[in-house]
Amino acid sequence: MSFTARVYEIVKQIPPGKVATYQYVAALAGNPKVARAVGAAMRHNPDASSIPCHRVVAADGSMRGYAFGKGTSTKHALLAKEGVIVQNGRVDVVRCHWEGFVL
DNA sequence: AGATTGACCGTGT
């Protein structure tokens, strides 16, 4: 089980209306410092149908990029549609941050 | 196997 594989599995567990930071996903994957690797994995997203990479945002809730649609714009729209509170181009991390497998 | 890059993060100016 490679690191990216774990990342995918974790991201797939993110429920609608919630978001997780790259750092958080990386932490669940095993290393909190490999947030960049998480982003790289999302970029080469092998299963866009199953992996909601749009629910993964930066630590401050801002969006860095998106490999589909119009980029961050599509990501923004998707998040807003899912019920995530998005304001000023940033998601409300305080309210919509996914707490992980434990609630 | 070695070097470079990156959908990052934190701190300093």
Place this chain on the structure above:
DNA sequence: GACACGGCCAATC
């Protein structure tokens, strides 16, 4: 508040 720099680790060339 915006911009610059460093570090960290995995992925890619």
